[in-house]
Amino acid sequence: MTIRELGRDTAPRMSFFNDPVIRGIIYQVVVAALLLAFVYWVIGNTAANLAAQKKTNGFDFLWKTAGFDISFALMPWSRASYYWEALVVGITNTLLVAFIGVVFATMLGFTIGIARLSSNFIIARLAAVYIETIRNIPLLLQLFFWYFAVLKTMPSVRQSIALPFDAFINQRGIMVPRPTPDQEFAWVMVALVGALIVAVAIGGWAARVRTRTGRYPSQIVWPSKVADAVVTFLVAFLALALLLGLVFPIASFVVVSAVIAAAVALGSLTRYAAIAKGAVTFFVSFVLFNALLGFMFGWVPSLVVSLVSALTALVVAQVVYANTANRPPSDARFPLALLVLIIVGVPALVYWATDASLAFEVPVLERFNFKGGLQLPPEFIALAFGLTIYTASFIAETVRAGILAVNRGQTEAAQSLGLKDGDRLRLVIVPQAMRVIVPPLTSQYLNLTKNSSLGAAIGYPELFNVFGGTSISQSGRAIECMAIIMVVYLTFSLITSAIMNWYNGRVRLVER
Numbered sequence: 001m002t003i004r005e006l007g008r009d010t011a012p013r014m015s016f017f018n019d020p021v022i023r024g025i026i027y028q029v030v031v032a033a034l035l036l037a038f039v040y041w042v043i044g045n046t047a048a049n050l051a052a053q054k055k056t057n058g059f060d061f062l063w064k065t066a067g068f069d070i071s072f073a074l075m076p077w078s079r080a081s082y083y084w085e086a087l088v089v090g091i092t093n094t095l096l097v098a099f100i101g102v103v104f105a106t107m108l109g110f111t112i113g114i115a116r117l118s119s120n121f122i123i124a125r126l127a128a129v130y131i132e133t134i135r136n137i138p139l140l141l142q143l144f145f146w147y148f149a150v151l152k153t154m155p156s157v158r159q160s161i162a163l164p165f166d167a168f169i170n171q172r173g174i175m176v177p178r179p180t181p182d183q184e185f186a187w188v189m190v191a192l193v194g195a196l197i198v199a200v201a202i203g204g205w206a207a208r209v210r211t212r213t214g215r216y217p218s219q220i221v222w223p224s225k226v227a228d229a230v231v232t233f234l235v236a237f238l239a240l241a242l243l244l245g246l247v248f249p250i251a252s253f254v255v256v257s258a259v260i261a262a263a264v265a266l267g268s269l270t271r272y273a274a275i276a277k278g279a280v281t282f283f284v285s286f287v288l289f290n291a292l293l294g295f296m297f298g299w300v301p302s303l304v305v306s307l308v309s310a311l312t313a314l315v316v317a318q319v320v321y322a323n324t325a326n327r328p329p330s331d332a333r334f335p336l337a338l339l340v341l342i343i344v345g346v347p348a349l350v351y352w353a354t355d356a357s358l359a360f361e362v363p364v365l366e367r368f369n370f371k372g373g374l375q376l377p378p379e380f381i382a383l384a385f386g387l388t389i390y391t392a393s394f395i396a397e398t399v400r401a402g403i404l405a406v407n408r409g410q411t412e413a414a415q416s417l418g419l420k421d422g423d424r425l426r427l428v429i430v431p432q433a434m435r436v437i438v439p440p441l442t443s444q445y446l447n448l449t450k451n452s453s454l455g456a457a458i459g460y461p462e463l464f465n466v467f468g469g470t471s472i473s474q475s476g477r478a479i480e481c482m483a484i485i486m487v488v489y490l491t492f493s494l495i496t497s498a499i500m501n502w503y504n505g506r507v508r509l510v511e512r
Helices: 003-009 020-052 083-116 120-135 138-150 185-213 218-247 252-267 274-296 302-325 334-352 378-404 408-416 421-458 463-475 478-505
Strands: 161-163 168-170 173-176 178-181 358-361 372-377
Touching: 003 083, 020 463, 083 120, 083 378, 083 478, 138 478, 161 378, 178 185, 185 334, 218 274, 218 334, 218 408, 252 358, 274 302, 358 408, 358 421, 378 421, 408 421, 421 463, 421 478, 463 478
Parallel strands: none
Antiparallel strands: 161 168, 168 173, 173 372, 178 358
């Protein structure tokens, strides 16, 4: 064997420290050792400082009496409560405002994001102004505006502004009726949960059949038509009863409302369905606009308010009529009315069968304050509203980017199939855009939850305010309290990320 052949068969030897694998292991060991040394130094230094100040440490304080008040709590609270109960109050208050903010910010953000892509110049410009204005103003400044410039300038308790459904608003917040269910009402809640599960199962089954066969199953086509007529009757009857009983008081308004609503419901089953939908839209829009304009412009004569409301409702009804007239037949539409009727009708039937009772404790103005009802403090309202509109501006941009990321050929293909704008958006564009929307949407949810800690600036008793402010001042356990707060926020973030990652896995495109 020659020297050249020997060199070709054996690889050249490398020194121990020049081996990239060995060097990688050494670097990791050194970094880990430095990190452990730093942590050990921090812990030792902290323990020495606490000992020098003769301060104790540990989490035993959680079972001691807190001795302070909390202005707003979802659970019973008093000065005799423990610190761990203060932690629970802070967590529940944070979860409450975070849940409300996530739900309404998502709805508003999707609406504004789609509106910015509208072909209507006014709608698109208004959406752009909203986004560029709200997201470029610091959130803390917005919270100060809503709290000090809006809610704190409301009238005093004696001059409270009356809202519909026995609600009132003043400097101390919004007073609304408090629901007081009896024991039998628990069966109604069980029925509601069961109805939700059944409705989701039916909707999923119908969607799978539609995907496989191109049409919805025949077993729910006619029930869906009947359910659509029933829902149309109920909505029309309620709107007409309010319209004829409050706006234009007439005798026997219940009978008249029932007759007109029945005629509209029957018309929705015929070829005049578009006219029936337009009529229902007019009734509902008229009542809503009349109540809203009457509340905002109380100094305007009621006849003028009713006339403007009627004209506005007529425009809305015309838009709905035009869209309904061009919609595909009911056999090709998702059975939404049937699902709504199941969710509402089953609990209502159980409510009637079990003779359950759901009374409402109405707030009553006494000498210095309201008694009874449920009081929503201005701190909660300002924080929930500020987080909602602020986060919605970022969600709107995320939605716009996700829709623009969908290839234009998808829109053209949907147009070639004859799908209208709403159907193209709902069936083709948004499902494909969700794979782009969900990851940054998760970040916005996390930001909203963590931004709730700014509620401390306006006095809302969220987690950081209760446990990172008052509890530290009372107990002197700053390290323990801050460690618990960090663990709680980390848990919130991990749970939110896990849920959104699961959802992202469900909506992602499956490649073949």
